Amino acid sequence: VDRSRLEAFSDGVFAVAITLLALNLAVKGPGNKHLLTQLGDLWPAYVAYLISFFTIGIIWVNHHTLLNNVMVVTRTLLFVNLTLLAVVVAIPFATTTMADYLGQGWPNANVAAVLYGGVFELMSIGFLLVSEWVLRHDQYVRDPLPAAAKNPARLRFYFGQVPYVIATAVGFFSAPATVIITALTAFYYIFQRFQPGPQAASAQPPAGE
Amino acid sequence: VDRSRLEAFSDGVFAVAITLLALNLAVKGPGNKHLLTQLGDLWPAYVAYLISFFTIGIIWVNHHTLLNNVMVVTRTLLFVNLTLLAVVVAIPFATTTMADYLGQGWPNANVAAVLYGGVFELMSIGFLLVSEWVLRHDQYVRDPLPAAAKNPARLRFYFGQVPYVIATAVGFFSAPATVIITALTAFYYIFQRFQPGPQAASAQPPAGE
Amino acid sequence: VDRSRLEAFSDGVFAVAITLLALNLAVKGPGNKHLLTQLGDLWPAYVAYLISFFTIGIIWVNHHTLLNNVMVVTRTLLFVNLTLLAVVVAIPFATTTMADYLGQGWPNANVAAVLYGGVFELMSIGFLLVSEWVLRHDQYVRDPLPAAAKNPARLRFYFGQVPYVIATAVGFFSAPATVIITALTAFYYIFQRFQPGPQAASAQPPAGE
């Protein structure tokens, strides 16, 4: 299994999972409440859909930035990556549950919020495992980080856990707080690199840069 | 993330979304109305399915024509593209709702029509954002448009919004009108390039052309 | 859009459609009939699943054999191909309907059979359109057929319609006959090339053959 195949399979799983998120957007059909009312009642589904969609999108972007550097794929990497994907695939389930229970008050909304934050935290741990593999296998990586840069990189990856740990813990007290923190986290990751300056995500900058 | 990866992921999302459209084609099974009656009652579902299928197909074609020219993928482009995909993934939802409510009269059919036209308009705006990114980043594009050709190209993209704006607005008064306008728009985009003359969509014309 | 992109998108649609076929395999869960009885009652679903799975598989194989030869992808080809895919995506719907109604007697089983045969016939017509495009565009094709070989090839493609026309027509009188004919057609296409002799489907035979 070479890297392009690992990426193609992961892309497929990301693409299907991100599309299944939208299955949660559904009304009950004629004979129920007015359509406009039903569409309005779906607002937690829209919010949960957008947060989950962009969170999976961010992980997809970072996943490729990370793997882009890998030259040899070992079985360990394959199964560490599968563990990450097993969590990604569960995100639509957590999203639907969150959307269904956000407006239901204590304790159900809180259980849904802890599940929602918890799945994102698990995804984040899965990503951490893939990062650790890359940091520890200089022999399989093109342009490995210099030894002195590894612990700072590690620190950054570990800090990346903080928002989802907070989002999960806060869910015990307030489900909307979980929603707000996960949304802000997604926003932060999208916009953190939009500053002027070198922003190319491609590994092959055009000649002259 | 290089361009081929961006395209592969987008292709996956387009392929899943276009296939999920057909989940809306379903009868209720034995013990309900005669099958022939049920299949007949599904006519709004067939119409909505065909319009949405070809509209997503057109966007897929245009998406690749546009990205084919991009040499460097930045994080901005990744997230602008994710925004477009987030709307594409919602099209099956709008399609199902339209199919379920088209025959239900005022106001439900109209709400469904406005939702249907509105999602296509959002998709069109998403596509506009990707186009703008390409027009503004000559340094990342192979064969950028000459400066003098940019505003006419822009104008064409902005004009492309008109049919969906009308389809959405008209939905407040007549749901069938929304259906007809979105269908005509799809037809127009399919057939506009079928005229004799240079029609190759490939970037590599055969030697001698 | 170059050929590999057209193939990747088509592969995605084929892969999703072929996998959605299995959604029809489902029991009702605890509190209904004995599981063994339910699994037994599903036999029309297994039969319909297998026929549809291998029929889509055959079309996928033939689709690539055909496109493998295409060097330039025009917008016409893109939309002819989309038409084929629009039918492929509807096969899970026809399959589910067939499975649900096969045991229901006249007229519902017959309506389902005509729908089932009819969708396969439409798919076959869609494939014919792609074939015609290839036969008519020597300038876009690597190794085009010699002029003298075109009409015989055409004849073969047109003869390929016959089984599905019969399967559809026969459905008005007997739903099981439709099932048998579509199953035999799939078997024929799978085994017709299993004879000893040149059987490589790849365009690049190993040196020395």
Place this chain on the structure above:
Amino acid sequence: VDRSRLEAFSDGVFAVAITLLALNLAVKGPGNKHLLTQLGDLWPAYVAYLISFFTIGIIWVNHHTLLNNVMVVTRTLLFVNLTLLAVVVAIPFATTTMADYLGQGWPNANVAAVLYGGVFELMSIGFLLVSEWVLRHDQYVRDPLPAAAKNPARLRFYFGQVPYVIATAVGFFSAPATVIITALTAFYYIFQRFQPGPQAASAQPPAGE
């Protein structure tokens, strides 16, 4: 059809099937039992999900290791591969049924366990058929196994059937035993190669190995 296309299509089917597994993770929504109770009641679904996810993942890894060596794709290989995929696509069905009936006692839980073990055994047979094709077609394979190594390889593939045969047979007496055996089998395949030593799964080891 060349190998990369066969792999891309197979990857698509694997990716969709592995993602559909998670559709089984679902609660009933407000108005039913407490969410926490519902999430707790889902434990057989989590167990079945994880086993099936990693089992499909292992087959995906082995599938590529096997095909990586194939230079010419014949129609026979295409259809043998389709047979394997037809079983893979049925795994979500067996998984859902297992999850729904595991806690239901004799005989329903046992029927579900036999179905679950049986589908894995069928998948294993499908994989055996692909292996046999590779072992028998030295002319289409890069670096074929030496003749003396073939029967030992065969033996290893046949031994690979044993756990799933046992898991299926044991299901008649105890459904949890089936779950435990299939879980242990997945664990074994994941960890068997995690020993220190040459563990690269890639065909291109880095220079110096």
